[in-house]
Amino acid sequence: MSAPCRYAARSCARSIRSANSFRTSTSFIQTTTPSIQRRHESTAAATNPKISTIVDQISQLTLLETADLVTSLKSRLNIPDLPVGGFAAAPAAAPAAAAEEAEEAAPAAQEKTLFNIKLQAFDAGAKAKIIKEVKSLLGLSLVDSKKFVESAPKMMKESVPKDEAEKIIATMKELGATVTME
Numbered sequence: 001m002s003a004p005c006r007y008a009a010r011s012c013a014r015s016i017r018s019a020n021s022f023r024t025s026t027s028f029i030q031t032t033t034p035s036i037q038r039r040h041e042s043t044a045a046a047t048n049p050k051i052s053t054i055v056d057q058i059s060q061l062t063l064l065e066t067a068d069l070v071t072s073l074k075s076r077l078n079i080p081d082l083p084v085g086g087f088a089a090a091p092a093a094a095p096a097a098a099a100e101e102a103e104e105a106a107p108a109a110q111e112k113t114l115f116n117i118k119l120q121a122f123d124a125g126a127k128a129k130i131i132k133e134v135k136s137l138l139g140l141s142l143v144d145s146k147k148f149v150e151s152a153p154k155m156m157k158e159s160v161p162k163d164e165a166e167k168i169i170a171t172m173k174e175l176g177a178t179v180t181m182e
Helices: 003-025 027-032 043-047 049-059 063-076 086-105 124-138 142-150 162-175
Strands: 114-122 154-161 177-181
Touching (some): 003 063, 114 124, 114 142, 124 142, 154 162, 162 177
Antiparallel strands (some): 114 154, 114 177
16 A cells, blocks of 8 residues: 555544544533534535435544545546655656656747756765755755755756746856756
8 A cells, every 4th residue: 555545544544533532522512412513524515415424434434444445546536646745746746747848849949948957966065055955945844855965866846947947057056066957
């Protein structure tokens, strides 16, 4: 099972456990004040009985059943396993960029206005400065920036305008990094 599926399954299990404990602890309140809705119910779900029955059935699933449900839905709806945000999202965008570049290569007569910036290598003495610059450019945490720099060669930014790409390359070269514009 992939990491996003496991994460989703754990999250569902936690919410089910907390919802079950919430229901048992507030059973007295619900019997005395029936007008109060449960915290997981919304007004939209109450208007559509089909959706409310599905939500009720899903909330009663075990962790393993929830994981099977997630994988079944992903396969039936053709949803790919994608990493969730942050540092992990950068490598997932690379195959899409490769497909775009193949499509862009056909009309070679057009002038290219958007470029990809790739960190090729860096000087060991300037590693700390480069990590700080990558952190500010990409909005990563310090740890993720360090991992990013150490895993060079790696794509830094995609679809960057030419003037901005040239500024980034000049800054990185001043710091001691080898950066290319594709």
